[in-house]
Amino acid sequence: MLLSRKLTDNISSKWMVTCLTFCLLLPLAIGTGLVFKSTPLLSEHRLSELVFSKDWFPSDNRFGFWSFIVSSVWVTVLSLIISIPLCLLSAIYLTQYAPKWFLKFMRPVIDILAGIPSVVYGVWGLLIVVPLVGDKIAPFFGKESLGYSLLAGAIVLAVMSIPYILNMLLEVFRQMPVELGEASLALGATKWETIKHSFLRKGSTGIISAFGLGFSKALGETIAVLMVVGNVVQIPKSMFDSGYTLPGLIANNYGEMMSIPSYDSALMFGALLLFVIIVIINVIFRYIIYKSEAL
């Protein structure tokens, strides 16, 4: 009896360690797999040429990722410009001003927003955001646009990243010490002044990290952006131009990549690029959060 219990314990703990090791090795495997697949491309072209050239002619064996990188950064930065004030002020409202029941009501709202699949956001983008940009916003600025534009992609992305960023911000404000606010109020500051001068300063690292992680989340988003951004290979000149993001490129061309030499290698290099950038951003901001929590 004792023996069998000990044996079970032994086997089970071995299995636990195996599973953990597997999880820890996963990113290493992803990195190795993608490097392995993009070696043929890297041996033919220089890294700087691949990243900074804007000539994208796969059938000519010319692969320049610059226009995709520029589009991706445009869309992501624009989306943050929209979502930062939205998330920051609603986090402030929900934690400082709103009655408790309202925060309780907002939790499922945030949950549902987070759960909506990216393709559904894409459908919404096609039906609402693209016409909105094409018929209303672009003419307002005196520009012409089909609607399939960086701005449309950014708006959809901004909405998609709201639950992600807002949840982190709520956590930041929730951890704010009560005495800090009380001290400030006792000195005669208004509620808003307390928030502005004390809370925002105290929570600055958390807030910045939330936006950093939101940036990396938005950078990797694929299908929804792909559906509304127009997918034209060019260096966009304004936010009403069409663009072509890096994840979109990978997703959109998987069908034909086997028919052109080095094309699959190029797309896997694109995925590798994305993977490396996003992991670096994540490590930096997670580390900042971890450091600020440890203090």
Added chain:
Amino acid sequence: MMTFRRKYEERFFRALSFLFTAIIVFVLVQIIWTVVKKGFPSLSWQMITQEPKGGFYFGKDGGILNAIAGSFYLAVCSTILAFVISLPVALFMNIYLIRYQRLLIGIRFFLDVLWGVPSIVYGAFGFTLLMYLGYKNSLGAGIITVAAMITPIMIRAMDEVLKTIPIGLQEASYALGSTKTETAYKVFFREALPGFATAILLAFGRGIGDAASVLFTAGYTDHIPHGFSEPTATLPLAIFFQLSSPIEEVQNRAYAAAVILTVIVLVLSVSARLIKMKK
């Protein structure tokens, strides 16, 4: 004068922050309303009970049962697979490593970073693996890719639940003579079960809604798969592909499929919330 400005500023920002919160609620309502309004008229019994028939992609008869069934197979199997891996890891972290705080923080940090990796990268990786092993797009490949994607999410969600269990419970269990495994699966597992249910539903929702990871790995077909080695259709891809068609009937079906997917995800979200509240 000064106080007037301060009062004004206070009111202004109070109103503005309320407005922004209201915008978020409005956008959510608007998304669901838009999708339902556009898709509901095209929703029919035929849509959810039939596979595509000849000429389906030119607007003829048939439904998207292939995608609905495919998505469920894929999401259910990958959730089970992810659970089999996540449960031991989460228990291991909170029972065996509970005294090694540094290591624990490291692992959590690592899993959080892994969570940030976009699904398209998992898809591309799954594809490379397939090529390397010489397999074709299939349900099995899709399951493995999606499982890899949702495992970090599931572990962290379970970990958050287990973290709240007081260490005294563990000590009491040892004092009664149980082994670590018995403590893990008999005491901790039972204690954390409602929380686990939430974690599973969360991961399931993520699995059923993701398109980028299955694009490369699961393929697409008009039939319900009969084995792991057959390719399978999925709901997100059914929506995506049908929307790119120029024919209106086909596009309308995509909108109807979007309603189905949204309803599934809403049900998952609400039940996860209800389980959490009951606890």
